Amino acid sequence: MLSALKTKIDNSLYRILLIRHRNDSYPIASRGIQRLITERFYNEHVGSQYNVNRKMKEELIKQFYLTTANVETATSPIYHIVMALEILSIPPEVEGDIIECGCWKGGSTANLSLVCKLVGRRLIVCDSFEGLPEEEERLMHHYPHLKVYGYYERGMYTAQLDEVKENITRYGDISVCKFVPGFFSETLKILNSQIVFAFIDVDLGSSMKDCIKYIWPLLGNGSKVYTDDSCDMEVVKVWFDDVWWNKEMNQVAPGYVGSGCGLPLSPKLTSLGYAVKVLDPAKDFNRVSWLSYPDEEKVK
C-alpha cells in the first residue's frame, strides 16, 4: 500500500519534472535510470543469502554518496551500486576474494570494502601508490563515443598508501583490506587465492593485460571482471584481442559487455562494463528460438 502510494507520488513528480525540463530531459532520464538500478538493488532476493536487508542497503548507498562527496574519486556511486549488486548476488558457498586493481585515493575501495564486510570476503587492493607507470609506447587514447582523445603520463593518479588507508578508515572498513603495493607486472604474481569478482580501473592497455594475466586464471566459471575503461578503445580492445589471449591465456578473447559506450546506466554513456569468464556457454546459457542448434532434431 505504502509502496503503491510512493510509486504514484514518484510518477506524478516525474511527470511534473518532465514538463518543467522539456528542453533538458537528460537529468530526468538519468535519474529515472538510476532509480531503476537502485530498485533492482533493493530487490529482496539481492543479498538475502547474506542476511542483507533493505535498511542495510539504504545505509550502504547513503555511505557510497558520502564517500564520493568527500574523497576525490574517478568512479560514481551508481557504479559502486552496480558492483555491490553483483557481489551480493554471488552465492555465499562460492569461496573467494574480491580484488580491486587501481584504487587511486581509495574512494571506490572504501565503498567496495563496505560491501566486502557485508558478505564476509577479503578485499585485495592493488596499486603502485605512485600513479600510472610509463606506457610501453606513447599511445593516443581515443574515445569515439565521447569524441575525445588524449595521452596518459607517468605519475598521473598518484596517491600515497597512507592517504588511501586514511580514507578507507574514515569512509569504509579497513579490516577486510589486504594491500598489495607496487606495479602489477611484479606484484600480481603473488596472487594465489580464488577470486570471485574483480574491479580493474587502471587506464592503460599494458596495465590491463598485467591484471588479466594474473587474475583471470584465479576466477571461477561465471565470475565477472568489471572495468572502468569501456569508452577507451585502446584499453577495451584488449578484451577482443584473440592473438594476445591465445598466446598468454590459451583461450579465445572473451569479449566485453559495454565496449565503446559502457553499460546503460546513463542516457549518454558510462565508463563501466564487464567481461565474464564462461567455461562452457552450451552448459550455462539458454537456447532461444531465433538461433539454430545442430545437435537438435528438426521438428517437422
Ligand SMILES: C[S@@+](CC[C@H](N)C(=O)[O-])C[C@H]1O[C@@H](n2cnc3c(N)ncnc32)[C@H](O)[C@@H]1O
Ligand atoms: C583512474 S585511477 C583509479 C581510480 C579509482 N578506482 C577510483 O574510482 O577513484 C588508476 C589507478 O591505477 C593505478 N595503476 C595503473 N597502472 C598500474 C600498474 N601497472 N601498476 C600499479 N598501479 C597501476 C594508478 O596508480 C592509479 O591509482
